[in-house]
Amino acid sequence: MLERLRRFSYWLDEGIRIPGTRIRIGLDPILGLIPGAGDAAGAILSGAIVVESLRQRISRYAVLRMAANIAIDTVIGSVPVLGDLFDAGWKSNQRNLAILERHVAEPSGSKQVDRAFVLLIGGVLLVVCASVVVVALMLSARVLRWLLTQT
Numbered sequence: 001m002l003e004r005l006r007r008f009s010y011w012l013d014e015g016i017r018i019p020g021t022r023i024r025i026g027l028d029p030i031l032g033l034i035p036g037a038g039d040a041a042g043a044i045l046s047g048a049i050v051v052e053s054l055r056q057r058i059s060r061y062a063v064l065r066m067a068a069n070i071a072i073d074t075v076i077g078s079v080p081v082l083g084d085l086f087d088a089g090w091k092s093n094q095r096n097l098a099i100l101e102r103h104v105a106e107p108s109g110s111k112q113v114d115r116a117f118v119l120l121i122g123g124v125l126l127v128v129c130a131s132v133v134v135v136a137l138m139l140s141a142r143v144l145r146w147l148l149t150q151t
Contacts, residue, residue: 002104005049009093012045029087032077036136040129042087043074047125049096054118058103066096067121071128078132 014024028045031038050066069092077087 001052002101005052005097005100008048009097012042012093013091014094023088025088026091026093028073028093029077029084032084032087035080035140036078036133039074039078039083039087039136040133042077043070043125043129043132046070046073046093046096047122049093049100050121053096053100053103056100056103058100060117062099062103063117063121066099067125069095070125074128074132078136 011026012028013026015026016030017024028042031042031045034041047070050063050070053063053066069090073087073090073092076090077083079086
């Protein structure tokens with residue numbers, strides 16, 4: 001299970017080396033180039049690590065940290081250009097995998113996660129993703145309207 005998540009996280013955050021540099025990016029920042037929908041898709045993919053973490057019954061605090069990593073990645077990543085640069089450096093999936101690996105290495109400090117808490121976190125992430133898509137569509141429509149009036 002962990003090896004599969006390591007590969008998944010690797011490809012989302014650092015699977016591609018930029019030629020001539022030591023910089024590595026993954027599919028998550030590349031998806032982020034698609035306004036709104038790309039960042040939402042990245043957040044949904046990032047949720048796979050959180051889902052597996054919930055199956056491992058990690059603590060509420062750890063789940064909140066994971067959700068915060070995804071929310072930060074999604075919200076700041078939705079800012080055109082600068083957000084994509086941030087997304088390439090933030091690597092929320094690697095951060096969340098590290099949280100899960102710490103739990104697996106030392107599970108004694110974990111607590112059972114209840115269903116209501118899981119639904120709350122999922123709902124918050126869904127609202128964040130939907131908001132990013134709506135704002136991106138509204139901004140795209142305004143830019144398109146402005147471009148059409150300039151010609």
